[in-house]
Amino acid sequence: MSLKEFLRNILLFSIISSSLFSLEIEVSSRSIKLGEVLTVIVKDAEENKDYTIWLDDSPYPLYRIGTKTLRALIGFDFNFKKRNCSINISEGRVALERDIEKAKNKVLARALLTETEKQLWKGGFILPVSGRISGKYGERRIYKKSVGNSFLTWRGIHSGLDITTGKRGSPIVASNSGNCLLARNFPGEGNTVVIDHGHGVITTYFHLEKIFVKEGNFIKKEDVIGTIGSSGLASGPHLHFGFYIHSIPVDPLFFINKRL
Numbered sequence: 088m089s090l091k092e093f094l095r096n097i098l099l100f101s102i103i104s105s106s107l108f109s110l111e112i113e114v115s116s117r118s119i120k121l122g123e124v125l126t127v128i129v130k131d132a133e134e135n136k137d138y139t140i141w142l143d144d145s146p147y148p149l150y151r152i153g154t155k156t157l158r159a160l161i162g163f164d165f166n167f168k169k170r171n172c173s174i175n176i177s178e179g180r181v182a183l184e185r186d187i188e189k190a191k192n193k194v195l196a197r198a199l200l201t202e203t204e205k206q207l208w209k210g211g212f213i214l215p216v217s218g219r220i221s222g223k224y225g226e227r228r229i230y231k232k233s234v235g236n237s238f239l240t241w242r243g244i245h246s247g248l249d250i251t252t253g254k255r256g257s258p259i260v261a262s263n264s265g266n267c268l269l270a271r272n273f274p275g276e277g278n279t280v281v282i283d284h285g286h287g288v289i290t291t292y293f294h295l296e297k298i299f300v301k302e303g304n305f306i307k308k309e310d311v312i313g314t315i316g317s318s319g320l321a322s323g324p325h326l327h328f329g330f331y332i333h334s335i336p337v338d339p340l341f342f343i344n345k346r347l
């Protein structure tokens with residue numbers, strides 16, 4: 088399936104909203120493409136109560152953004168197969184269920200499941216580096232790299248955005264503020280930085296040459312976190328920029344310069 092077909096497939100998706108309670112529910116859109124994020128706002132919520140949004144039988148946390156206002160962010164990736172969903176709300180907080188056992192990189196998969204009650208980002212997200220977009224979200228990919236006597240192979244759908252500056256060592260900045268969850272090397276991702284922006288929003292930066300931040304650091308938007316490299320499974324120097332909502336990879340371009 089080409090990227091064009093992939094995107095066309097998704098346009099058919101629609102959302103039907105309903106509510107169990109008399110709470111006011113607003114959805115950002117009635118139809119959505121894979122790679123995009125649906126924002127659900129709940130108004131007139133009780134002040135000391137937690138709620139959960141249900142997309143059919145999948146729960147998503149609602150975080151408080153005002154005294155009586157809550158917000159849920161729901162990301163849709165290429166594994167999402169349904170055409171229609173109903174949105175419901177229940178009282179209490181239900182833990183997200185994700186199977187990380189199948190993940191090749193369990194440390195990374197676990198980090199992506201981080202849920203922080205406080206919103207740490209401010210304003211719009213920015214591109215971490217200015218350059219040419221050399222790989223879009225949703226493209227089909229096969230990677231091979233020899234490591235010692237064997238080959239590492241990864242095949243699947245490109246889950247982020249590749250940006251190339253044409254040279255090694257260009258500075259990479261944080262797309263927005265947050266806590267540094269990971270700053271370490273992995274065989275496939277290379278030198279990796281993972282930033283938790285709160286409310287289940289996480290950005291990832293792969294294939295860095297140098298890392299300038301440490302795990303546990305608070306990073307401000309536009310802080311330099313490292314430099315462009317080709318560590319891990321990379322054919323040349325570039326940044327792989329990932330954007331995750333409750334561990335679901337979404338299109339980073341959807342968020343750039345947009346207020347969440």
Ligand SMILES: [Zn+2]
Nearest residue numbers: 222248249327
């Ligand atoms: Zn990439």
